[in-house]
Amino acid sequence: xxxxxxxxxxxxxxxxxxxxxxxxxxxxxxxxxxxxxxxxxxxxxxxxxxxxxxxxxxxxxxxxxxxxxxxxxxxxxxxxxxxxxxxxxxxxxxxxxxxxxxxxxxxxxxxxxxxxxxxxxxxxxxxxxxxxxxxxxxxxxxxxxxxxxxxxxxxxxxxxxxxxxxxxxxxxxxxxxxxxxxxxxxxxxxxxxxxxxxxxxxxxxxxxxxxxxxxxxxxxxxxxxxxxxxxxxxxxxxxxxxxxxxxxxxxxxxxxxxxxxxxxxxxxxxxxxxxxxxxxxxxxxxxxxxxxxxxxxxxxxxxxxxxxxxxxxxxxxxxxxxxxxxxxxxxxxxxxxxxxxxxxxxxxxxxxxxxxxxxx
Amino acid sequence: xxxxxxxxxxxxxxxxxxxxxxxxxxxxxxxxxxxxxxxxxxxxxxxxxxxxxxxxxxxxxxxxxxxxxxxxxxxxxxxxxxxxxxxxxxxxxxxxxxxxxxxxxxxxxxxxxxxxxxxxxxxxxxxxxxxxxxxxxxxxxxxxxxxxxxxxxxxxxxxxxxxxxxxxxxxxxxxxxxxxxxxxxxxxxxxxxxxxxxxxxxxxxxxxxxxxxxxxxxxxxxxxxxxxxxxxxxxxxxxxxxxxxxxxxxxxxxxxxxxxxxxxxxxxxxx
Numbered sequence: 001x002x003x004x005x006x007x008x009x010x011x012x013x014x015x016x017x018x019x020x021x022x023x024x025x026x027x028x029x030x031x032x033x034x035x036x037x038x039x040x041x042x043x044x045x046x047x048x049x050x051x052x053x054x055x056x057x058x059x060x061x062x063x064x065x066x067x068x069x070x071x072x073x074x075x076x077x078x079x080x081x082x083x084x085x086x087x088x089x090x091x092x093x094x095x096x097x098x099x100x101x102x103x104x105x106x107x108x109x110x111x112x113x114x115x116x117x118x119x120x121x122x123x124x125x126x127x128x129x130x131x132x133x134x135x136x137x138x139x140x141x142x143x144x145x146x147x148x149x150x151x152x153x154x155x156x157x158x159x160x161x162x163x164x165x166x167x168x169x170x171x172x173x174x175x176x177x178x179x180x181x182x183x184x185x186x187x188x189x190x191x192x193x194x195x196x197x198x199x200x201x202x203x204x205x206x207x208x209x210x211x212x213x214x215x216x217x218x219x220x221x222x223x224x225x226x227x228x229x230x231x232x233x234x235x236x237x238x239x240x241x242x243x244x245x246x247x248x249x250x251x252x253x254x255x256x257x258x259x260x261x262x263x264x265x266x267x268x269x270x271x272x273x274x275x276x277x278x279x280x281x282x283x284x285x286x287x288x289x290x291x292x293x294x295x296x297x298x299x300x301x302x303x304x305x306x307x308x309x310x311x312x313x314x315x316x317x318x319x320x321x322x323x324x325x326x327x328x329x330x331x332x333x334x335x336x337x338x339x340x341x342x343x344x345x346x347x348x349x350x351x352x353x354x355x356x357x358x359x360x
Numbered sequence: 361x362x363x364x365x366x367x368x369x370x371x372x373x374x375x376x377x378x379x380x381x382x383x384x385x386x387x388x389x390x391x392x393x394x395x396x397x398x399x400x401x402x403x404x405x406x407x408x409x410x411x412x413x414x415x416x417x418x419x420x421x422x423x424x425x426x427x428x429x430x431x432x433x434x435x436x437x438x439x440x441x442x443x444x445x446x447x448x449x450x451x452x453x454x455x456x457x458x459x460x461x462x463x464x465x466x467x468x469x470x471x472x473x474x475x476x477x478x479x480x481x482x483x484x485x486x487x488x489x490x491x492x493x494x495x496x497x498x499x500x501x502x503x504x505x506x507x508x509x510x511x512x513x514x515x516x517x518x519x520x521x522x523x524x525x526x527x528x529x530x531x532x533x534x535x536x537x538x539x540x541x542x543x544x545x546x547x548x549x550x551x552x553x554x555x556x557x558x559x560x561x562x563x564x565x566x567x568x569x570x571x572x573x574x575x576x577x578x579x580x581x582x583x584x585x586x587x588x589x590x591x592x593x594x595x596x597x598x599x600x601x602x603x604x605x606x607x608x609x610x611x612x613x614x615x616x617x618x619x620x621x622x623x624x625x626x627x628x629x630x631x
Contacts (some may be wrong), residue, residue, distance in 0.1 A: 090581075103595075104413060108414065120593075123593075126596045127413050127595035127597075128412060129413050130593055136415075167579065168586065168590075169586065170589050171593055172588050174593075194578050195498065197493055197498075197579025198491065199490065208497075256463075
């Protein structure tokens, strides 16, 4: 296609293009599914903790956090850097990935521990994926419906006939929307659901939709910083479903319950530490999410609003990580009512609070 | 066209009594290879004792297909992907053929544009697709454009190569005999570049399906890419297989149709 004399031009233009692309990359906002997952170190740190365990007799454990590295995973980063995992005799390595794959990989034993949402665990369990939920990390289902303040939408009933943007007809945001509609005795036919990918911020800002589904600790903060005044209707206030927590496989749990207990204990210690020392936790997280330093203000807000979602009345009474049996029942009944679960699921096999109570 | 044979390349068109037999044996091989693949699949599941969520049996996938056919899921999604890839191919082909013709004839234009065109191929479509969705909206147009982008390059390259391969002296002869631009193109360049161009079409048609699925992954309400995401979210692995096999069959059908087109248009070439 190219003649010999044009080779110089090709090289020159290619170089120019690289420069242009390189300059543009700096101000792009990370979205779910972006390839930035490899940026942060995934190896366990050789931290300077004076722990009783030498690295030779530490147990190697992989913990799949899902999604991409973000400050929302601060409790895990803190547990790692503060040596909480080491104190429990664990050498933990973090992994990131799409959650539905994580659950399957945990179920087959390819990855021993992971973070997944309670509703997804139930759906997976109903399809025969043998995973067990060990302890909650989010107490409130973090999905919210976001509208522009000027539209004065404060009640779910007002959404009738409105266009609502979701990333797709899957995942927590979609489940969250169905939960909101369900709580108001409505269903997906009462509104216009549009799949917009992970472009909720832009879609709402540009008024392409009337409302979007997002995470309480992400999209509303991004939108406010763009100068868009928003209202949110949190799913947890209307139908609180079991959210993100630690999971492992049935086999792993029965063969090594001590290890599972250790993972839960250390993680909950990291969670407590993050709640008590958000500024320090943020600084620790920067090692894993260096790009957060660039917009510290937003990212700190993300962390602070996450801390709100990690605690509840139940954790005050029963300790961090606890999940209310009634919440599991509510979640299961709801998933059955929307047809996401067709077979019954034995809840006693799906979750356990035994390690949570011990970790107090 | 006298002969009628479908789907498989005929480098030499058979005649007379042997033709039917040859065709039958070709189809025999296709069926045998399919049966073999299914048996192998079944054997892997049996030996490995894999649960359904990891690897379903062919029977489970077939039953899930029948179920999705009965409740309308299958056609709802297949229809959209089919539409997107056909429209996307048409757009990509149209633009690439015109560009290819221009680039083949005017070196200066080629030198100006080809670095950008070549470099653009380094950008993964998966990464550009969200931007295209943002610019062109969440509807059909966005997906068609993603498809067209995928189709564009192979068609462009084949058009350029095809046109450049037309012997210079044949064009000159045509011009000596007083042929205008259109006559030269229609009677000399097009027929002589057709074999290469059709190769590009075959490639582009199959790639257009990939383009449609990538577009659907970014954000869509219907389409096989959407069905893949939905079934993944529901841990419904048999349904994922239904979507994947449908995509594979669509690609095979497109490929077969392109071959058929080649045989019709290039009958003179083989004779």
